Amino acid sequence: MDMNDFMQKALVSRRRFIIGSALGVGALGSPGLVRPALSATGYSMASSIRSLSNAFHAAWNKGAESFAQGVGDPHSALVTEGNSEKGIADIKAFLAKAGDKAILGVDPNDSPDARPIVEAVASVKGHIVTVWNKPDDLHPWDFGDNYVAHMSFNGVPAGEQTAKVLFESFGGEGAIVALGGIPSNVSAIERKAGLMKMIEGSNGKVQLLDFQDADWDSAKANNIVAAWLTRFGSEIKGIWAANDGMAIGALEALRAEGLTGQIQITGVDGTKDAVQAVKNKEMAATVDWDPFWIGGIALSLGHHTATGVFTPSKEPQEHREFYGTGALITQDDVEDYWRNNVEGSPEVDWNDLWGRISGQIRYG
Incomplete structure (x- = not known):
């Protein structure tokens, strides 16, 4: 496939490119926050990530915390440190306490980890969104509404x-x-x-x-x-x-x-x-990839499902397995990016669940 098929220019800033699926489109936000119009309902939220010393996952955690604070529910960071057994064990311990009030955003340490994690969440009727890693034959629609969605980036x-x-x-x-x-x-x-x-x-x-x-x-x-x-x-x-x-x-x-x-x-x-x-x-x-947005939107999808705002099984498959968007930053456009996304604070609307998807994930 020609390189131009992968990239389309976006109007986020001068000479920025959006990278998503084969035809990535959308807008990119940063650590600003529009608090969602949702009320606290006693849910317990968690993000399973690699390490808080990893800048990507530290930003993910901040986004997750911001969403959780916005709805008034507690949030925990479950850190795997690259250990799959620890990651799965920590999630099961969290589920033992939270039960059907559990909402998780999970970056499985390795693709095979996703299945036992999803099965554990579904068994207590909690809600989960996975990001990046899962086996190709594991799909949210095979788990009713408990496996809300899987998000990745091409x-x-x-x-x-x-x-x-x-x-x-x-x-x-x-x-x-x-x-x-x-x-x-x-x-x-x-x-x-x-x-x-x-x-x-x-x-x-x-x-x-x-x-x-x-x-x-x-x-x-x-x-x-x-x-x-x-x-x-x-x-x-x-x-x-x-x-x-x-x-x-x-x-x-x-x-x-x-x-x-x-x-x-x-x-x-x-x-x-x-x-x-x-x-x-x-x-x-x-x-x-805007990890702040990833951390928050993963929990937002789970929370919207748990509180009955939408029903995943009634959504098209492209809303359940989808590519997000990313922006290429080069020396030619970094000044614009820095001004708009580091010095400035564009807002994130956590109620906009699908605004940044760039197509359904394709396999093979």
Whole structure:
């Protein structure tokens, strides 16, 4: 598929691009908040995420807390620290207390984790929205209304577009190194596929010196890049990273060698540190998924279902398995992005459940 099929220009700010499904459209918000017109009803909310030291999930947690505060219900952060058994055990402990009043937004640590988590929530008649990871044959409509929805983001165009910007940063000819996420993670697989497609499409002009999985971890990425700098030296013209955490780890390794700005880096997630690095011309690009919105809208979908505002089983399948939207941020448009989304505070309407979906998830 041609690259233009993946991307459409949005009117959010000058030269920003929306990345979603094959034809991503929509608007992107930031940590502003319109409190929903809902009243507290005694529900207990939780977000199962990897780590609060991870900038993406820290922002996710803030969005979830903002929604929960807006409706007056308690919220808990269930941190997996990358341990699937811990993640599942913590959710089951939460369900044991909350029962059918449980509302969860969950980023399963690994795709197979989603099934036992969803089954546990459905067994107590709670409500759950999953994000990013699940098996292809696990669907919300197979669980009535308890499995409200699954949201993901098409990582292939994100991997392609960040690779494209990276290649352009060194003139389109040279060698790169690349950092992957957790190998079995859906978003890691998709983003790598996008990168590899762009390398293949370069017709030999761009070579991949090495690809290593750093498991989304900044410290691991730092160590890997430090070793690459020793091994490959000036052969490295760019560093592609599957998320911003690893990109920042790579940047720290470059700083230690006095190489910032000389070797460009790309990441994905749109964390503040990464956007600042793009602004400083230390990174070439990142993609903003707006984790604040993800954390809040996951709970909003569950809360709207639990309180009877809408019935998932009466909705079309595109409202139950859907791609969200993301925005490519480059050095060309980062000033606009910074002014509108970091210094400014666009509002988020938590009652707008479908405004940012960009199509039903497709498999295979």
